[in-house]
Amino acid sequence: MTKKAQELKTQIVAYGWQLFTPENTIVMDNEQGNIAIGDVSDNFRGGPVILLKVSKNEAIVENSGYFEQGISVTLDKKIIIRRRPIIGDN
Numbered sequence: 001m002t003k004k005a006q007e008l009k010t011q012i013v014a015y016g017w018q019l020f021t022p023e024n025t026i027v028m029d030n031e032q033g034n035i036a037i038g039d040v041s042d043n044f045r046g047g048p049v050i051l052l053k054v055s056k057n058e059a060i061v062e063n064s065g066y067f068e069q070g071i072s073v074t075l076d077k078k079i080i081i082r083r084r085p086i087i088g089d090n
Contacts, residue, residue, distance in 0.1 A: 008080070017054045020080040037081060039067060050081065 008020045014033040021027060024041035035052040048065035059073045072080040 013054065015054055015056050016077055017059060018078045020078065022081065022083045025081070039065075039083070052079065054079075 007023045009023060009025075010018060010020050011027060013019050013027070013029045013035055014031055019027060019035070019037075021037055022039075024039060026038050026040050027035065028038075029035040033054040035050075035054065037050040037052070039047055047067050048063070050061070050065060050068065050071070051063040053060045053062055059077075059079055061071055061073075064071060067084055069082040069084045070080075072078075072082075074080075
């Protein structure tokens with residue numbers, strides 16, 4: 001199996017937070033800082049969504065799925081979502 005680096009897309013959400021998500025994700029957010037991230041790839045479609053709540057000074061992971069390898073929050077207002085590698089990818 002060949003491992004390739006995950007391609008991440010970037011967007012700005014409420015309160016100036018930068019959100020880095022894998023390709024094939026959909027992000028729904030509003031000005032109040034509620035963020036929902038769902039996967040639309042063929043491998044993980046229909047799995048649980050990630051729910052985040054951001055404010056001026058904090059980011060809270062309210063719910064995460066089981067396809068994420070990790071969710072990182074940095075002091076410079078970046079949220080990075082990493083998906084688990086595909087197991088048994090042919």
